[in-house]
Amino acid sequence: xxxxxxxxxxxxxxxxxxxxxxxxxxxxxxxxxxxxxxxxxxxxxxxxxxxxxxxxxxxxxxxxxxxxxxxxxxxxxxxxxxxxxxxxxxxxxxxxxxxxxxxxxxxxxxxxxxxxxxxxxxxxxxxxxxxxxxxxxxxxxxxxxxxxxxxxxxxxxxxxxxxxxxxxxxxxxxxxxxxxxxxxxxxxxxxxxxxxxxxxxxxxxxxxxxxxxxxxxxxxxxxxxxxxxxxxxxxxxxxxxxxxxxxxxxxxxxxxxxxxxxxxxxxxxxxxxxxxxxxxxxxxxxxxxxxxxxxxxxxxxxxxxxxxxxxxxxxxxxxxxxxxxxxxxxxxxxxxx
Numbered sequence: 426x427x428x429x430x431x432x433x434x435x436x437x438x439x440x441x442x443x444x445x446x447x448x449x450x451x452x453x454x455x456x457x458x459x460x461x462x463x464x465x466x467x468x469x470x471x472x473x474x475x476x477x478x479x480x481x482x483x484x485x486x487x488x489x490x491x492x493x494x495x496x497x498x499x500x501x502x503x504x505x506x507x508x509x510x511x512x513x514x515x516x517x518x519x520x521x522x523x524x525x526x527x528x529x530x531x532x533x534x535x536x537x538x539x540x541x542x543x544x545x546x547x548x549x550x551x552x553x554x555x556x557x558x559x560x561x562x563x564x565x566x567x568x569x570x571x572x573x574x575x576x577x578x579x580x581x582x583x584x585x586x587x588x589x590x591x592x593x594x595x596x597x598x599x600x601x602x603x604x605x606x607x608x609x610x611x612x613x614x615x616x617x618x619x620x621x622x623x624x625x626x627x628x629x630x631x632x633x634x635x636x637x638x639x640x641x642x643x644x645x646x647x648x649x650x651x652x653x654x655x656x657x658x659x660x661x662x663x664x665x666x667x668x669x670x671x672x673x674x675x676x677x678x679x680x681x682x683x684x685x686x687x688x689x690x691x692x693x694x695x696x697x698x699x700x701x702x703x704x705x706x707x708x709x710x711x712x713x714x715x716x717x718x719x720x721x722x723x724x725x726x727x728x729x730x731x732x733x734x735x736x737x738x739x740x741x742x743x744x745x746x747x748x749x750x751x752x753x754x755x756x757x758x759x760x761x762x
Contacts, residue, residue, distance in 0.1 A: 441560035442476070448483055451679075453510035456489040456732040458497050458518070465572065465663065465694070466490065472665070472690050479682045486511070505562045508733070511667040525558050525745035528738045530631045531661045532570045533604045534731025535752060537724050539571040539695045539762065542660055549755035554748045556608035565672035568687030573698035574656040576637035579618075579628050582715070586730070594754050595620055595632040601659060605633070624648045633659060636698060638705040646714045653717045656708055657724050658731075665690070721761070726752070728762055 442694035455473075459466040462486050466488070473486040473648075489645075495503045500512040501519045517530030536542040545551045546569050559566050569573055584590065590609035596602045602612040615632075616624055623629045625648050637654045646652060672680065706716060732753065756762035 435638070450483050450485070451671075451675075452485045452487070453667075454487045454489055454494065455511035455513055455665075455667075456491070456500050456503075456509050457512070458491050458500070458514040460490050464697075465513070468570075468690060468694055471693070472513075472686055475686045475689065476683065479686065480679060484679060484683070488513070488552075501564065501666075503563055503566050507668050508613050509668075510671055511567075511665065513663060513665055514741055515661060516664050517661070522562070523558060523742050523744065524738045525742040525748060526736060527557070527600065527663075528542060528742075529555055529748055531548070531600070531659060532731075532735065532749075532752065533600045534658055534728045534734075534758070536660045537574060537655055537657055537697070537719075539660065541664065541759070542571050543569075543691060543695070544759075545755045546662075547753060549746065550751045551755075554744060554751060557747075558744045559666065560669070563669045564666050565669045567667055567672075567683050568691065570663045570687070570694050571663065571689045572661050572663060572694060573636050573702065575633065575635055575659040575661075576640055576641055576656045576702070577631060577658065578624065578634055578645045579631035579651045579653065580624060580627075580649050580718065582651045583631070583653055584717050585719060586726045593627050593628070593630045593632070595623065597633070600734055603734045603737075604658070607733060608727060608730045619656035621645060636702055637709075638698075638701040641705040641709055646709050646712070650713075651715050651717060653719060654702070654710070655718065657719050657727055663739045678713055725762055728756070732762075 429710070441553045447591065450513050453471070456468045457466050463707070469488045473488050476484045476486055491497045494509055497514070498518045500509060500514055501522065503509040504512050515530055520527030552566065552569065581592070586608055589605065592610040592614050594605060595615040596605050596612035597613050602614065603608065605612045613629065620632045620634055621643065624632060624645070634645065637652065640652065646679050710716060735749045739749050754762060
């Protein structure tokens, strides 16, 4: 009897130590849409480090910089085909595949704070609809990161939608320009390198540019002394995705850790950008800069104008339509529309 028990124990130990029972290791390359040294690239590298720590070395992600494997606008197809295993990127780059990518990547006028976007995406149905879009390309959406609401630089006081009428302003082509034109402004397309001199010379009165802290660091508020902060118009997002075949073959425990890692990534990006912006805003006020914070009523007015432009995209894409309808339902439930 003892020999039988010992024999069974030896067999069990041999099975446990066999290669078939050993934990599988994964080594992947995820390409970022940023260059090394950029904050979001550093955060992608942090995600890679967290995954290695959380999985006890099972998952190793090499973060490639933009253009190092494929061009920035080719990562979706490359992840789909398995050339890249994943990506950290702005989904708006793929609007040529489906207009829904552009609408979801930056739903102009929708959000006044990153928390609003994260609530809708994670708890209001946004992520599930977004995944329907990725399903068409054999890609799994692990999660979404909000890079922060962009502020608005202005050399004229702007306290609401009425003040946008006739405003000469810089705005990138596409939906941003269309929304501001619908609000009565006179948007023009200028490269970022010309924003400061154009404001200084009076070619434009205002600009959609970037985050408040970046604007302040670049001296924009020396000539645009009436910024709007927090912003009301543009809040780009980034996604973390992986090839769907790879995702479907992963143990549930690793899937959960990867999703949890993106949630940490989103939280850290949100908090760090917000801290930088609030610190810059405090300095700006001390320097005599007059910061305007639009009321909820004015933000809702602008959002309703923007909604008309969202609907123009929904005519081109069933998923864009589903996303916009879910977003409007969420906004109304939160008293934001």
